[in-house]
Amino acid sequence: MISSLSGGAHRLFSIVLPSFALSLGACSIPRDPSGTMDRVEQSGTLRLGVIEGAEMNEASRRTLARVLDRTGSRPETQRGDSEVVLARLKKGEIDLVYGELAMDSPWSREVAFSAPQGLLAKAPKSEPVPRFAVMNGENGWLMLGSEASK
Amino acid sequence: MSEIPSAIKQDFRNAKKLEWWTLGWMGSVVVVMYFTMGASQAMKTALFEDVLSLVPAMTFLVSAHLEPRAPTEKFPYGFLRANSLAFLGSSVVLTFLGLFLAYTNGMGLMKGEHPTVGPVTMFGETIWLGWLMIAALVYSVVPPVILGRLKQPIAQRISDKVLYTDSLMQKADWQTGLAGIAGIVGIGLGLWWADSLAALLISISIVKDGITATRSASAELLDGAPRRLEGSGVSEEAVRLQDRLQQRWPEGRIRLRESGRYILASVDGIETPGEIPPAEELMDPGRSWRLGRLSFTPHGKEDPAHHR
Known part of the structure; x- marks a missing residue:
């Protein structure tokens, strides 16, 4: 029960809301609070972290190629231990991470995991499967990755 | 006095019917909100508020079952106050839960947590989960506003505090929905703080509801003079x-x-x-x-x- 609105506020809402809705339609939703997609598009470089020991499967390569194509960027790959690579992703020093990650890993709360890449059956939460990870809250970037993996 | 007076029997029956409708309708809102809430704090807090909105309805129905019972040896004055007791208990819970949610959401805001609301695939199409959340929030606003408007005049005729407070909370529920929608739209626009801020506002509204209900229920248990349904003045x-x-x-x-x-x-x-x-x-x-x-x-x- 948030404090009730006065008649003036009602009128304000009736003007503001439709124009707000129009402006929503005009720009792409969702956007990234830390601006990952804008940065990749503007710099033309996608900083890709690959977790040591993970080899990209066919589906992951296709997803990555589509993301590079849509952002007009080239990959700059860095390999490393999962702790190091994911910590750098969390800090925004890397744009995208690829690795075999289990859904019940503690990292699933620190960063955002994509859907499994190239798996037809649903994997158990404890099983590490090939997937990408992005910084938490970068919803536009996550959407782009998801559309690219279709 | 244990029987419901004939002058208000029909209204009392209608009130019970409306509270059953509340349980069914708001139950469906809770299910829809649960499946779409994702990582949004605003959605989670609005879900809490919707679950809590079931409490006055349940309180009313339980006490409506007890109130007409004949007095017993152990309860020679009957069970007229069953509703006040249950209401006091639930309003205290409401207040503390609101405080807890305000604390959690305030901390989330201070820590600068960025909520992830990702894609969802439905019927082969990938869409942003935020759109489903907004649809769920719009749906969550409709039933309480209708039910709240129907309950208010009945509550006045049968002088029922639980029903009246319930109707007030429900009538104002659209504001919670709007705050939730603003939070999700904020996430969509890349404003990470909008979600936690909306959640904080919703928690404050839960605390406000809790305090109103606690004041109303405790006056009667202290044998205070009969209060008006709206506000805490004497009727x-x-x-x-x-x-x-x-x-x-x-x-x-x-x-x-x-x-x-x-x-x-x-x-x-x-x-x-x-x-x-x-x-x-x-x-x-x-x-x-x-x-x-x-x-x-x-x-x-x-x-x-x-x-x-």
């Missing part, structure tokens, strides 16, 4: 009754209190008169049912509160 109906009793027995001391939906009146310092006026003469037209008891206590036999 005008009770003031009029007090004046009429005082006119008839100017030398007596009149005290009124509330038991459930009924007013209990006592005239102290007066021997029981031979002829007691009927309730219709003392109460407003159509409201005689509300005078539950009129008692007289001769001088020197009053209870301890009288001498203070």
Whole structure:
């Protein structure tokens, strides 16, 4: 029960809301609070972290190629231990991470995991499967990755 | 007094029907919100508020079942106050839960947590989960606003605090929905703080509801004078009754209190008169049912509160 609105506020809402809705339609939703997609598009470089020991499967390569194509960027790959690579992703020093990650890993709360890449059956939460990870809250970037993996 | 008075029987039945509708309809809202809430704090907090909105309905239905029961040896005054007791308990819970949610959301805001609301695939199409959340929030606003509007006049006619507070909370529920939608749209626009801020506003509204309900319920349990349904002032109906009793027995001391939906009146310092006026003469037209008891206590036999 948030404090009730006065008649003036009602009128304000009736003007503001439709124009707000129009402006929503005009720009792409969702956007990234830390601006990952804008940065990749503007710099033309996608900083890709690959977790040591993970080899990209066919589906992951296709997803990555589509993301590079849509952002007009080239990959700059860095390999490393999962702790190091994911910590750098969390800090925004890397744009995208690829690795075999289990859904019940503690990292699933620190960063955002994509859907499994190239798996037809649903994997158990404890099983590490090939997937990408992005910084938490970068919803536009996550959407782009998801559309690219279709 | 254990039977529901015939003057309000139909309204009482309608109120029960509306509360069953509330359970069903709001239950469906809770399910829809649960499946779409994702990582949004605003959605999670709005879901809590929707679950909590089931409590007054349940309280009403349980007490409506108990209230008409005949008094027993152990409860010789019947179960008129079952509803007040349940209401006090649930409103205290409501307040503390609201405080807990305000704390959690305030911390989330201070820590700068960025909520992830990702894609969802439906019927082969990948869409942003935020759109589904907004649709769920729009749906969550419709039933409570309709039910709240239907309940309010009935609550006034049957003088039911639980039902009235319930109707007020429901009528204002669209504001929670709007705050939630603003939070999700904020996430969509890349404003990470919008979600936590919306969640914080919703938690504050839960605390406000809790405090209103606690004040309303505790006044009756302290044998306070009958209160108005809206606000915490003394009811005008009770003031009029007090004046009429005082006119008839100017030398007596009149005290009124509330038991459930009924007013209990006592005239102290007066021997029981031979002829007691009927309730219709003392109460407003159509409201005689509300005078539950009129008692007289001769001088020197009053209870301890009288001498203070």
